[in-house]
Amino acid sequence: MNEASVIKKGRKFDQVLAGARDVFMADGYEGASVDAIAKAAGVSKATLYSYFADKSLLFLEVAKTECLTQIDEAARILDEYDHPRTVLAEAGRRMMGLVLSPFGQAIFRMCVAERDRFPELGREFYRTGPEVFHGTMCAYFEQAVEKGDLVIDDLKLASDQYIELCHAQLFTEMVFGIREHASEEEIARVVDGAVETFMARYGAQPA
Numbered sequence: 001m002n003e004a005s006v007i008k009k010g011r012k013f014d015q016v017l018a019g020a021r022d023v024f025m026a027d028g029y030e031g032a033s034v035d036a037i038a039k040a041a042g043v044s045k046a047t048l049y050s051y052f053a054d055k056s057l058l059f060l061e062v063a064k065t066e067c068l069t070q071i072d073e074a075a076r077i078l079d080e081y082d083h084p085r086t087v088l089a090e091a092g093r094r095m096m097g098l099v100l101s102p103f104g105q106a107i108f109r110m111c112v113a114e115r116d117r118f119p120e121l122g123r124e125f126y127r128t129g130p131e132v133f134h135g136t137m138c139a140y141f142e143q144a145v146e147k148g149d150l151v152i153d154d155l156k157l158a159s160d161q162y163i164e165l166c167h168a169q170l171f172t173e174m175v176f177g178i179r180e181h182a183s184e185e186e187i188a189r190v191v192d193g194a195v196e197t198f199m200a201r202y203g204a205q206p207a
Contacts, residue, residue, distance in 0.1 A: 009051070016041045016051055021062045025103050029059055029110045056114065060121050063107045067098070067129035084144050084203070085195055091140075092166045092191035093184075095133065099167075100174055100182045108175070134159050150202045158202060165194035 019041025023032045034055060038045045052058040098104045111122035137159040144150040152158045170190055173179045 012041075012043055012047060013051055016043060016048055016058070017062055017065060019043070020058050021066065021103075024059060024062055024106060028102075028106050029055075032059075056110075056118055056121060059110060060124060063103075063110075063125055064128045066103060067107075067125070068132070081143055081147070084149050085199060087140060087144075088162065088195045088198060089191060091137065092162070092194055093187060095163070096166050096170070096182075096187050096191060100170060100187065105174055130163075134163075137162065148204055151204050152202050158198075161201075162194060162198050165197055166191055168194065 016037075019039075020032075020037045023037045023040050027033075027036070032055070034045060034048065037055075037058070038048045041048065048058075052061070099108075107125065111125055114121055134156065138155040141150060141152055141155045141158055145152050145155075168190055170179075170182045170186060174182065
């Protein structure tokens, strides 16, 4: 990690993140200016730069914070064991709510667009976002297998497959600009289909 990528925290750090999140949500990464972020955060540009050397680092920190918040909420589903149909449906809705949100789409587009110039952005976001979600789902699948509700040999592959099933149609259309929004009803339809397909493959068959 080079010196410019080290993030220094201070008493106005959370204030800067909150202001940046509002601006990125409203204007996207390209449209967000440092002046606008500083104004929204109620700090000077010098203060902002004392925490973040450039806008890409600030965006990544906001993205990581947002993603971890969503993952923490999703992880609460596992506090008490429930049947896979219930857990998968809730986890899928939460995941796709983030992925298909304007902020989630902005994160994805930035990681793709800046892959060559800033490869560490995508890698760091993956480690703090999708990789954590994968681990959470694998931990749940392990419990479900032990309880006899699922039959899975490769937990990681099954987690990947469920996530890809949830990405069907809506994610692809959003990425290619076919649509700009997905309603809760549309997300529910895709996620419910993903649950049914997953359970047909991995659900334990009655004796």
